[in-house]
Amino acid sequence: MDAKMERTSVAINKREFVKAQLRSSGTSLSQIGRDLGLKPSTISSVLSGARSQKVERAIADALKNEPQLIWPERYSP
16 A cells, blocks of 8 residues: 555544544534534534644544544644
């Protein structure tokens, strides 16, 4: 597997993991979007690599975690 495919695979796995964790916590990306007044596509784009501190914080809060622990690659210097 080449490096690009590997990064894509890791991103998809992280996306699905976060979604599963949200479901386990009794919420969803859709619910977070409604709570924030944002379109589902905006919320989904964060899991696909777009940056939004507001959305990242809401997801992390729902998971009782910190954004830096969920997306260390986004917060590393």
